[in-house]
Amino acid sequence: MSSLAGDPRTADSVELADFGLFDPAIQQCPHAYYAKMQHEAPVFETAMGDAPLYLITRYEDIVEVVRDTDTFSSEFDTSGYISSELAERMAQLYRSEGGYPRVRTMLTADPPAHTRFRRLISKAFTPKVIADLEPTIRDITVGLIEAMLAATSDGSSIDFVEAFAVPLPVTVIAKALNVPDDRLADFKRWSDASIAGIGTNISIEERLEAERDVIEYQKYFARQLELRETSPQDDLLTKLLHARIDRDQDGIEDSEVSDAPLNMAEMLSIIQQLLVAGNETTTKLLTETMRLLGEHPAQWQALQDDAARARAVVEEALRLSTPTQGMFRVVRKDTTVAGVEIPAGARVVVMYSAANRDPQVFDDPQSFCPERAGASSHLAFGRGIHFCVGAALSRLEGRVALEELSRRLSSFELDVANTYEYHPSFMLRGLKRLDLRLTGA
Numbered sequence: 309m310s311s312l313a314g315d316p317r318t319a320d321s322v323e324l325a326d327f328g329l330f331d332p333a334i335q336q337c338p339h340a341y342y343a344k345m346q347h348e349a350p351v352f353e354t355a356m357g358d359a360p361l362y363l364i365t366r367y368e369d370i371v372e373v374v375r376d377t378d379t380f381s382s383e384f385d386t387s388g389y390i391s392s393e394l395a396e397r398m399a400q401l402y403r404s405e406g407g408y409p410r411v412r413t414m415l416t417a418d419p420p421a422h423t424r425f426r427r428l429i430s431k432a433f434t435p436k437v438i439a440d441l442e443p444t445i446r447d448i449t450v451g452l453i454e455a456m457l458a459a460t461s462d463g464s465s466i467d468f469v470e471a472f473a474v475p476l477p478v479t480v481i482a483k484a485l486n487v488p489d490d491r492l493a494d495f496k497r498w499s500d501a502s503i504a505g506i507g508t509n510i511s512i513e514e515r516l517e518a519e520r521d522v523i524e525y526q527k528y529f530a531r532q533l534e535l536r537e538t539s540p541q542d543d544l545l546t547k548l549l550h551a552r553i554d555r556d557q558d559g560i561e562d563s564e565v566s567d568a569p570l571n572m573a574e575m576l577s578i579i580q581q582l583l584v585a586g587n588e589t590t591t592k593l594l595t596e597t598m599r600l601l602g603e604h605p606a607q608w609q610a611l612q613d614d615a616a617r618a619r620a621v622v623e624e625a626l627r628l629s630t631p632t633q634g635m636f637r638v639v640r641k642d643t644t645v646a647g648v649e650i651p652a653g654a655r656v657v658v659m660y661s662a663a664n665r666d667p668q669v670f671d672d673p674q675s676f677c678p679e680r681a682g683a684s685s686h687l688a689f690g691r692g693i694h695f696c697v698g699a700a701l702s703r704l705e706g707r708v709a710l711e712e713l714s715r716r717l718s719s720f721e722l723d724v725a726n727t728y729e730y731h732p733s734f735m736l737r738g739l740k741r742l743d744l745r746l747t748g749a
C-alpha cells in the first residue's frame with residue numbers, strides 16, 4: 309500500500325491496538341489507522357469518557373447510517389461527553405449571566421423538528437444570498453492577498469492561517485450577518501468559544517470560560533434581532549426573523565412538522581451554527597488547499613494557466629482534507645453495521661475523512677488528483693438531510709480564493725521551517741499554521 313498523503317506511515321505499519329481517539333500523536337495524522345480500520349475493523353469500538361464509541365469508516369456503511377435517521381439520531385451534544393458536574397455548572401452560569409437556553413436546531417435535531425429548521429433556514433440563506441456574496445468575498449480576498457504581499461516585501465515568510473485562512477471566512481460570514489467591522493475581533497472570539505469543546509478534552513474551567521463568551525455572543529445577536537423587529541434591513545438576520553413555513557408552497561404534508569416561526573433561542577442557535585460551522589471548517593480547507601498546492605507545484609502551475617481549474621482543486625482538497633473529520637450519531641435501537649452489533653444508546657462517529665479515502669470509491673485515494681472522475685462524490689459536507697447548509701458558500705470562498713491567489717502570486721513556496729502541526733481534535737482537523745514564501749505577480 310502506498311503511504312498516505314501527508315503521512316509517511318502506511319496502514320501496514322500501524323497497529324489498531326495503539327489507536328487512541330484523544331492521543332495527540334495520532335490526531336496529527338490518523339489516516340493510516342482509518343485505512344487499517346476499513347480493512348480490518350470497519351466498525352471500530354473505542355471509548356469516550358466511560359461510554360463505548362463506534363467509529364464507522366467505510367464509505368458505503370456511512371451512507372447507509374446517515375440515511376437511516378430513525379436508527380441513527382443526531383440528538384447528540386457536539387462536545388460528545390458532558391459530565392454531570394459540567395452540565396450543572398453550565399446551567400448555573402447560564403442562569404446567573406442571563407444566557408438563552410441552548411436548544412437543538414439543525415445539526416443536533418432529528419425530523420420532524422429538523423425538517424422545520426431546514427425549511428426556515430432555506431428561506432433566509434438562499435442560493436441568491438450566497439451568490440450575491442461573491443463580490444464581497446472577492447474584495448476581502450484581494451485585500452488579504454495585498455496585505456500579505458506588503459507584509460512579505462522584505463522577503464520574509466508569512467503564516468497563511470493567520471493572514472488569510474482565518475480572516476477570510478470570518479469576515480465573509482460577519483458581512484453576511486451584518487456585523488460591523490469594529491466587532492470582528494469579538495465575532496472571532498465568539499466563534500472560537502463555540503467550538504472550544506468539540507472533539508477535544510479541555511478542562512471544565514476552560515469550557516466554562518468559553519461558555520461566558522458564548523453568552524456574550526447570544527446577547528449581542530439577540531439585541532440585533534430585536535432591533536430588526538422594528539427596523540427591518542436587507543440582511544440575513546431580518547430574513548431569519550421573517551422566515552415562515554407555507555405548508556402548500558413548501559410541500560410539507562407531515563402534520564408533525566410545526567409551522568411555528570423561529571423563536572429567539574432557536575435563531576441564536578442557528579446563527580451560532582452558521583458561525584461555528586462556517587469559520588473553522590473553511591479556514592482548515594483553505595489552509596490544506598495551499599499545503600497541497602505547495603506540495604504539488606505542477607497543480608499550482610496548471611491552476612495559474614487555467615483558473616477554471618479552481619473548482620476541481622477545491623473539490624479534491626475537500627476530499628483529502630475533510631475539515632469535519634466525522635460526526636456523531638446516537639443509536640436509538642439495537643442495530644448492526646457491517647456485521648457488528650451496536651446497542652441502543654451507544655454513540656457512533658461517521659468518519660467522513662476515512663470514507664473520503666476509501667479505496668472502494670476513490671482510485672489511488674491518497675493522491676491529490678483534481679482531475680479524478682467523481683471527485684465531488686466525497687462526503688466532506690456529509691450526506692442526506694444534514695448535508696452542509698454552507699457547502700455552496702465554502703465552495704464559493706474556496707474558488708474565489710484560488711482564482712485570486714493564482715492570479716496575484718507569481719509563485720509561492722512552503723517555508724522549510726514548517727512543522728505541519730495539526731490542532732488536537734479528532735473531529736475538526738486543521739493545521740495550526742502554514743508558513744509561506746510569496747512572490748507577487
Ligand code: HEM
Nearest residue numbers: 414415585586589590593632635689690694696697698702
Ligand atoms: C469547508 C467547509 C465546511 C465543511 C467541511 C463542512 C462540513 C459539514 C458537514 C460534514 C456537515 C454534516 C454534519 C452531519 O452529518 O451531521 C455539515 C453540516 C452543516 N454545516 Fe457545514 N461545513 C463547511 C462549511 C459550512 C459553512 C460555510 C456553513 C454556514 C455558513 C456551514 C453550516 C452548516 C450547518 C448549519 C450544518 C448543519 C446542517 C443540518 O444538520 O441540517 N458549514 N457541514
